[in-house]
């Protein structure tokens with residue numbers, strides 16, 4: 001696993017720097033911010049695979065940031081908490097966090113937790129939605145047991161959407177995620193979505209898997 005983008009929200013400068021250095025050493029891409037407001041701004045403007053979130057922040061609290069991110073996305077969120085009070089943990093998990101780690105923590109333990117969450121969401125496990133089976137390890141998609149010939153881009157696009165069912169992806173986010181920095185326009189995305197629908201949908205003009213969210217982008221139906 002490498003290249004995953006991790007949003008680090010931590011106002012203690014020394015800790016933030018240590019996290020940045022250590023996450024980078026693991027091959028991840030940390031983006032560090034020091035306030036809840038910046039965290040939301042960056043989160044909305046880019047794709048992240050995981051969020052490390054300090055609870056005690058100036059201004060908008062970590063818990064509030066957690067709730068707002070959770071209302072937008074199912075991205076794994078690990079809270080960094082200064083206190084180990086049982087109450088704090090419960091509040092943290094209630095606000096939609098997946099995990100928490102109490103300061104002071106060992107970087108080794110933190111990295112192990114991050115790896116576990118990344119594996120859980122972006123791993124090589126098969127995704128099964130209705131009669132569609134997506135196998136990331138083999139780069140293969142089966143429909144009712146029959147392999148579909150998807151191009152690499154079509155596969156990446158499907159995997160990205162299907163790994164986060166119900167989550168709305170803006171066109172910009174999908175373009176950035178699948179095509180990276182190369183300049184392609186919305187039309188390219190629309191064409192790939194159309195090809196993908198022709199392959200995976202029973203009725204491409206009335207798709208049940210990949211839905212268009214008018215004026216925003218696309219989402220993978222969580223209960224197709």
Ligand code: CA
Pocket residue numbers: 010011012054055056057
């Ligand atoms: Ca803090």
